Amino acid sequence: MDDGVSSFVQIRGSVPLFWEQPGLQVGSHHLRLHRGLEASAPAFDRHMVLLKEQYGQQVVVNLLGSRGGEEVLNRAFKKLLWASCHASDTPMINFDFHQFAKGGKLEKLENLLRPQLQLHWEDLDVFARGENVSPRFQKGTVRMNCLDCLDRTNTVQGFIALEVLHLQLKSLGLSSKPIVDRFVESFRAMWSLNGHSLSKVFTGSRALEGKAKVGKLKDGARSVSRTIQSNFFDGVKQEAIRLLLVGDVCGEEVADKGRMLLDNTALLVTPRILKAMTERQSEFTNLKRVRIAMGTCRMASERRM
Incomplete structure (x- = not known):
């Protein structure tokens, strides 16, 4: 099976709206939307059209929370997608990571997120090719976002990749337990390094781990480092x-x-x-007087008791 090849592409990206995080960011996230939903709709539509042209069917996995500034962005994202022409063929899975998987409780991913993802595996599929391998082609991707597309996205994309890994190995005829275990072990190590590398690029520190007492101490130090980096050097x-x-x-x-x-x-x-x-x-400009007519209509109803 040296010539066998398989892949599964996932996408991560910020919420496709015009928004920013103004001022000092300490503790909770402070967000501000630059434009209303109607003004953001054309850019959102172009973004989704481009994704479909390049990657095919899209399944949106939204990991934003339901508190504070994230709740504002979360609500706007859902409204914009559901009101767009993409609502009929672009399912959205909303999974509040901080609520359901707080403290590294990843069993919630298996119990709550996995059943929702399994509904779309056939629509996405994987790529597989090689001698004595039935050709398979990936027909779509998972588009995932949290707020900064780092720690939460790393965790859930790693979970999805492990779910799909078994399907990839099976398609290549490598389904024996020793081989699968070895691939899983290698993937976990590789994905951990990938997450740390991405985090260093964007935040200047390694990824947050969120488990065990020692891990929480490290996470605290990294969070302080990120706060200083984002507020004073970004x-x-x-x-x-x-x-x-x-x-x-x-x-x-x-x-x-x-x-x-x-x-x-x-x-x-x-x-x-x-x-x-x-x-x-x-x-270098000239002024020209124009006349604009505007009208409003207010429909009032009378209620009788």
């Missing part, structure tokens, strides 16, 4: 990302004015120049 990273993706690092007000007044190439200038150009807009 600003420069965010500006670099924005410069690469958007082309400017201006404040929202200046950037919005610049987009209305200038073409996209002008947005590549420094924020100082762009601000000066928006302040001197009267020198």
Whole structure:
């Protein structure tokens, strides 16, 4: 079976809305939505269409909580998906990880999450190919999110990967217990290293473990490190990302004015120049008076006792 190949692709991504975490983030998460649901709908639709074009059928697994700022984002995400044209063919599985699997109680994943996922295995399938192997093709992916797509997502994606691993090995004709156990052991070690590597890239610390007393002490130290990193050092990273993706690092007000007044190439200038150009807009813009008619209608009903 040296030529046998099998794979299963999963996707992780932030909630596809316009939102941010302003101010100091200590303890609970403070979130702010930049745009309403109607204004976010076109970008959300493009995102889902792109996923379906590239990966096929989508199953959304939402791990956001139901308290504080996460609850606001969670509710907005569900409303936007259910109100979109993708609601009919894009199932959403909502699993509050902090509520059901708090303290590393991963048996809840088996009891509560596994039955919901099993409903969609046939729609997704796995890829398998090789000599004396019946060809199989993956037809869709699981799109998963928590808030930062790190610890919770790492845990649940690892759980799903282990569930699918048995199916992959069976499709390759490797179903004996010693072989399966060896693959599972190797995968756990590999996935742990993967989670730590991703966490270091985004937070500067290893992934949270959430188990045993020693693990909780380590998690506490890592949480403090993450708080310092996110509140005092992430600003420069965010500006670099924005410069690469958007082309400017201006404040929202200046950037919005610049987009209305200038073409996209002008947005590549420094924020100082762009601000000066928006302040001197009267020198290169003309005003034109327009008339706008607006009407409202209020339907009042009379209740009789």
